[in-house]
Amino acid sequence: MKNTDTIVAISTANGNAAVGIIRVSGPKTDIISKHFFGKVEPRYAKYVKIKDGNNNVIDDAIVIRYVAPSSYTGEDMLEIQMHGNPILLKKFQDILCHEYCRLAKPGEFTERAYLNNKLDLVQAEAVIDLINSSNYDASLAAQRSLQGKFSNTLTEIGDKILYMRTLLESSINFPEDEIPDESSKKYKNELDSLTKKVEYVIKTAKHGLKLNDQTKISILGKPNVGKSTLSNCLLGEQASIVSAIPGTTRDIVKNDLSLGDNVVTLFDTAGLRKTKDDIESKGIDLSIKSSNFSDLILYVVDDEVGIDEIDMKFLTSNKNECWIIINKIDKTGKVAETGTYKGYKYFNLSADTELGVELLKGELMSIRNSDHEKGATLARERHVESLKACLKNLYNASKYNDNQQLDLIAEELRRSHLHLQNILGGDVDEELLDEIFSNFCIGK
Numbered sequence: 001m002k003n004t005d006t007i008v009a010i011s012t013a014n015g016n017a018a019v020g021i022i023r024v025s026g027p028k029t030d031i032i033s034k035h036f037f038g039k040v041e042p043r044y045a046k047y048v049k050i051k052d053g054n055n056n057v058i059d060d061a062i063v064i065r066y067v068a069p070s071s072y073t074g075e076d077m078l079e080i081q082m083h084g085n086p087i088l089l090k091k092f093q094d095i096l097c098h099e100y101c102r103l104a105k106p107g108e109f110t111e112r113a114y115l116n117n118k119l120d121l122v123q124a125e126a127v128i129d130l131i132n133s134s135n136y137d138a139s140l141a142a143q144r145s146l147q148g149k150f151s152n153t154l155t156e157i158g159d160k161i162l163y164m165r166t167l168l169e170s171s172i173n174f175p176e177d178e179i180p181d182e183s184s185k186k187y188k189n190e191l192d193s194l195t196k197k198v199e200y201v202i203k204t205a206k207h208g209l210k211l212n213d214q215t216k217i218s219i220l221g222k223p224n225v226g227k228s229t230l231s232n233c234l235l236g237e238q239a240s241i242v243s244a245i246p247g248t249t250r251d252i253v254k255n256d257l258s259l260g261d262n263v264v265t266l267f268d269t270a271g272l273r274k275t276k277d278d279i280e281s282k283g284i285d286l287s288i289k290s291s292n293f294s295d296l297i298l299y300v301v302d303d304e305v306g307i308d309e310i311d312m313k314f315l316t317s318n319k320n321e322c323w324i325i326i327n328k329i330d331k332t333g334k335v336a337e338t339g340t341y342k343g344y345k346y347f348n349l350s351a352d353t354e355l356g357v358e359l360l361k362g363e364l365m366s367i368r369n370s371d372h373e374k375g376a377t378l379a380r381e382r383h384v385e386s387l388k389a390c391l392k393n394l395y396n397a398s399k400y401n402d403n404q405q406l407d408l409i410a411e412e413l414r415r416s417h418l419h420l421q422n423i424l425g426g427d428v429d430e431e432l433l434d435e436i437f438s439n440f441c442i443g444k
Contacts, residue, residue: 006032007104007112008096010089011443017084022093023443025109028100029076033065040065050082050092059088073109074116107440111433114425121425121436122151122383128440129378134214136261141211141378150208150377154420157197161417164190168410187409191398198394202387208379215264215367216293217257219325221300222310226327230300230351231255231268234361260365267294292320296367298360300325303332303348307341315344325360327351338363382432383423390419 006026012019024032033040037048042065050058059082066077082088097103105111107128114124126145133139144150164187219227235255253268299315301307303326315322324346329336336356338347345363349356393416400408418426 006101007108008093008101009104009109009443010086010093011079011109012084012089014086015084016086020082020084020086020089021443022078022080022082022089022096023104023109024078024080024096024101025071025073025075025104025112026101027076029065029078032096032100033063033078037063042067042070050080052091052095058091059083059085069116069118072118073112074118075112104442105437106442107437107444110440110444111437114433120148120151122154122423123148124425125380125436126150126378127444129212131441131444133212134263135211138211138378141208141376145208145377145379150205150379150383151424153201154423157194157201158417158420160190160194160197161413161420164194165410165413165417168406168413172406172410187401188398191394191401195391195394195398198387198391202384202391204376205379205384205387207376209381209384211376212378212380215262215295216267217264217296217298217364218267218269218294219298219300220269220314221325222302225300225302225305226351227300228253228268230298230325230327231266233351233354233357234266234364259361259367262365262367264364264367294320296320297322298325299323300327303328303334312342323347323363325349325351330355386419386423390416393419 004027006024006028008022008024011021011023036050037046040046040063045062045064048061048063050061052058061083062081064079064081066072066079068075068077071077080092082092093103110119110124110127113119114121119127123146126142130139130142130146133142167190168187219231221227231253234257255266255268257264257266297318297320299311299322301311301324307324307326315324322344324341324344326334326346326348328350329348330350330353334348336348336350336359338345338359340346347356347360347363349360351357393412397409397412397416400406400412
């Protein structure tokens with residue numbers, strides 16, 4: 001595919017840094033390169049001085065030129081490595097946009113890579129998944145998808161479907177060459193093999209789908225048990241207001257918490273109690289809702305009060321995993337420890353003095369989003385839905401094979417193959433492309 005315009009974007013995150021990168025891609029790349037940097041050999045780093053229209057030196061930089069089709073987008077490209085000052089980066093970007101380029105849309109570099117057959121759609125999606133991975137296992141799975149592992153599996157299944165369609169077409173066109181019972185058995189074996197393969201891919205895709213989700217942890221409990229203090233302690237900063245006045249937290253306070261190789265979402269919630277305060281009551285409703293969508297609940301109790309019937313009623317009624325946090329042991333003199341109480345894992349700690357908090361952090365670091373298979377790849381909901389549709393067609397084909405309805409088997413195989421192609425991007429509409437690439441950052 002040929003694009004008539006040239007795009008530019010700052011590819012590094014906003015903010016001051018040692019290095020900032022500007023990317024250029026499109027037909028005017030060579031003109032830009034010669035005008036601003038002179039002769040630049042492809043794939044060789046060249047030290048240059050960038051100047052504005054008044055011949056003022058903006059910055060010292062390193063520029064690398066890529067010639068189509070040997071580039072990320074498949075087009076002529078430039079990568080300009082400047083000092084990471086947003087003012088300098090934007091200044092040069094504006095100079096380029098004034099005469100040579102337009103600002104790239106989110107994900108447009110990767111979209112061009114897809115449209116120029118440098119990546120299939122699964123690999124393009126893996127790029128943003130790699131950037132946004134919330135844990136190391138997810139990043140490895142995204143990398144495997146980017147390298148083509150998931151795509152290759154789908155292609156292999158698609159090739160087998162095409163091979164079987166070839167056999168069927170031959171049987172339909174030359175029926176005298178086939179013995180019905182033998183051909184039925186032959187197709188049955190092929191269909192059974194395909195069905196089992198797709199069933200397995202769906203299973204692994206669901207693992208990948210789960211792995212891509214960021215673990216959600218909610219801190220719940222009655223008012224004044226130390227929920228916000230625990231949240232601040234885990235985060236290492238004052239993210240929630242701490243007060244001796246009951247009902248201080250009236251909304252869900254959401255933060256990302258880094259735990260070793262993982263990043264989890266931590267929710268600090270309103271204290272659970274009966275109240276006539278309308279705003280606090282709404283906050284408590286949100287607390288209950290957060291417990292329903294959380295992967296883990298840290299249920300905090302005040303050790304000076306102990307665990308009562310109300311606490312146990314909440315714990316036993318909640319379907320998600322709960323850990324009991326017995327807080328304020330600095331006031332009761334208990335030892336920091338972990339164990340089990342009525343089937344629930346508990347931790348004795350003091351969020352105020354941080355006594356025993358490392359025990360909790362150590363256990364939280366071992367959390368994984370799912371029991372994933374070694375070598376898993378990341379997947380998306382649309383992948384799973386298309387695979388399910390493919391599997392349904394294979395089930396139908398098996399049913400028609402029992403009655404030797406060869407033309408119907410061929411049609412079901414054709415449809416199953418289309419569903420696989422849709423995952424890879426073989427026949428995809430613009431709305432889906434816009435939805436996928438709009439989630440990318442500008443410059444990628």
